[in-house]
Amino acid sequence: MAAKICSCLGGGETQHPKYTYSRLSKPSTTGIKAKYNVVVIGSGYGGSIAASRASRAGVSVCVLERGKELQPGEYPDDIHQVARETQVEINTGDSIIDGKLGQPTDLVDIIVNHDVTVVKGCGLGGGSLINANVGLDCDRRVFDDEAWPKAFRDDLEAVNGVDREHAWQMLKPAPYPRQFPPLTKMGQLKKAAKSVAKEVLDIEDIDNVFYRPPLYVNFKDTKSNHVGVPQEACVGCGNCCSGCNYGAKNTLIMNYLPDAKNHGADIFTKVEVEAIEKDCEDWRVCYVTHADGNTGEERTLRADVVILGAGALGSTKVLLNSRKRGLNLSDQLGEHFSTNGDTISFSYDGTDPVESVGLPPDFDKRKPVGPCISSIIDLRSPQKALREGYVIEDSSPPHMTEMGYSILMAIESHVSGIDTFPDKSLWEDAMRGLRPDNISRTLGMLTMSQDKAQGKLILDEHGSIVMDYPNIGEEKNFELVNKGHKVAAGSLEGTFIPNPAWGGLFAKSRDVKSVITVRPARLE
Numbered sequence: 001m002a003a004k005i006c007s008c009l010g011g012g013e014t015q016h017p018k019y020t021y022s023r024l025s026k027p028s029t030t031g032i033k034a035k036y037n038v039v040v041i042g043s044g045y046g047g048s049i050a051a052s053r054a055s056r057a058g059v060s061v062c063v064l065e066r067g068k069e070l071q072p073g074e075y076p077d078d079i080h081q082v083a084r085e086t087q088v089e090i091n092t093g094d095s096i097i098d099g100k101l102g103q104p105t106d107l108v109d110i111i112v113n114h115d116v117t118v119v120k121g122c123g124l125g126g127g128s129l130i131n132a133n134v135g136l137d138c139d140r141r142v143f144d145d146e147a148w149p150k151a152f153r154d155d156l157e158a159v160n161g162v163d164r165e166h167a168w169q170m171l172k173p174a175p176y177p178r179q180f181p182p183l184t185k186m187g188q189l190k191k192a193a194k195s196v197a198k199e200v201l202d203i204e205d206i207d208n209v210f211y212r213p214p215l216y217v218n219f220k221d222t223k224s225n226h227v228g229v230p231q232e233a234c235v236g237c238g239n240c241c242s243g244c245n246y247g248a249k250n251t252l253i254m255n256y257l258p259d260a261k262n263h264g265a266d267i268f269t270k271v272e273v274e275a276i277e278k279d280c281e282d283w284r285v286c287y288v289t290h291a292d293g294n295t296g297e298e299r300t301l302r303a304d305v306v307i308l309g310a311g312a313l314g315s316t317k318v319l320l321n322s323r324k325r326g327l328n329l330s331d332q333l334g335e336h337f338s339t340n341g342d343t344i345s346f347s348y349d350g351t352d353p354v355e356s357v358g359l360p361p362d363f364d365k366r367k368p369v370g371p372c373i374s375s376i377i378d379l380r381s382p383q384k385a386l387r388e389g390y391v392i393e394d395s396s397p398p399h400m401t402e403m404g405y406s407i408l409m410a411i412e413s414h415v416s417g418i419d420t421f422p423d424k425s426l427w428e429d430a431m432r433g434l435r436p437d438n439i440s441r442t443l444g445m446l447t448m449s450q451d452k453a454q455g456k457l458i459l460d461e462h463g464s465i466v467m468d469y470p471n472i473g474e475e476k477n478f479e480l481v482n483k484g485h486k487v488a489a490g491s492l493e494g495t496f497i498p499n500p501a502w503g504g505l506f507a508k509s510r511d512v513k514s515v516i517t518v519r520p521a522r523l524e
Helices: 045-056 079-084 140-144 156-171 184-201 256-262 311-324 399-415 436-440 476-491 505-510
Strands: 013-015 020-022 035-041 061-064 086-091 099-101 108-113 116-121 266-268 271-279 282-291 299-308 343-348 376-378 391-395 443-448 456-459 465-468 495-497 515-517
Touching: 035 045, 035 282, 035 311, 045 061, 045 156, 045 256, 045 299, 061 256, 061 271, 079 086, 079 399, 108 465, 116 311, 184 376, 184 391, 184 443, 184 476, 256 266, 271 311, 299 311, 311 456, 311 465, 343 399, 343 476, 391 476, 399 436, 399 495, 399 505, 443 476, 476 495
Parallel strands: 035 061, 035 299, 061 266, 086 108, 116 515
Antiparallel strands: 013 020, 086 099, 108 116, 271 282, 282 299, 343 443, 343 495, 376 391, 391 443, 456 465
16 A cells, blocks of 8 residues: 555654554644753754764753654655745845745755755754665775864774664665565666776776665564664655655654654754854753744753754854854864765666656556665775765656656757767657656666865855855866766666756856755865
């Protein structure tokens, strides 16, 4: 039975076709105490882990999250619901297009600046709600960068040892099981891996290059997981990035957050922290509430310890606001912003089926698309410089985006497409490019690489966070990645289409190579 969207967005329980889920959060209007030992701002990975560990230590803990709580069965499942759950802030310096849409509690949070666009999650569980599930270890050479604090670099044995093991025990990453139905898109990426590995690493054997990465996905039905939450097994619908309505995605509401609540933490949603202030031995946390489209007056609570876990943008915004109110902070605040070298491009309308677009609720479970990402081409090598390494992953856009995806690809194939197969006509009629089978033969390729982390986060005159990273799209890693993507598209006999914001329609219209990232970060 397919999951259905539940209209219950208040307290109590949500109804899922198979399991019942209890609310983790409390209404902000009832129950926020005047003081806690620990206040955690944000409920993404950093905030949720901190809340769990602090609660287990026996101290009083309060978690404050700007977004709302959505449980399985409540995530958007058609284009209208996606639109209602999307907030967009455009701040490019162009008064004609700049502005805001949506509510500050909407699930999908998009910030568009001149050189960088960020797509991130907003809700209880942060980015884990709509990410692509991959739990990949980084190249250990990343930690050699002296931009990392010395205390952190001195503790790497624990970070990569016991700390990583603790996280793995809670998040339980696992690769797509070999006993599950085969995935067409995985076979196509494997085909591409042979050409890309030869071009980039000059190797023929792809056993250590192409593999199934660990995913934060549950592949075994369970009535009660390790923290007492029921979870279905993954059904392979491919809609991970619009929120999992089956409860199979190991988001933070399936592990760390219920663990924190089980150990006494108070969790509040629709609460946005504006700033923190030092008051003698205490911290004063200044916040506003969001309810029914309205923002309340600023209130405060006190804490012995404040932990900022609101992401690179959210935490920095709180700190920048706090500095404006007099908090003494480093002049490096906001520096060393990175896009994680994120890149997306496409092999459009190749010769063989790819079947990568997510599926509607009534799909045939015997013919799954699989998780959003199911396989990887790992081009990181100790024989190559750190900044020359990158990974390529397959991708599945949610089913409700298929029409927009098809139109964009048909247009981009004419605007920016590079015909990698000479027997195909690139400039064929645009309407012919909208044939359904074209998109079924299209592979989206996601890449993480190494940019120079030379961006800066600042506040504009309206108090909005702005990513200032001039000419990031000109950095060498993006050229390297697109060269590899073009080889992959050629191996599939598809038209290579670069990121529309970097080399396509949007880039050409604005005369800027812009970058889209779903993993904004700061080295500090």
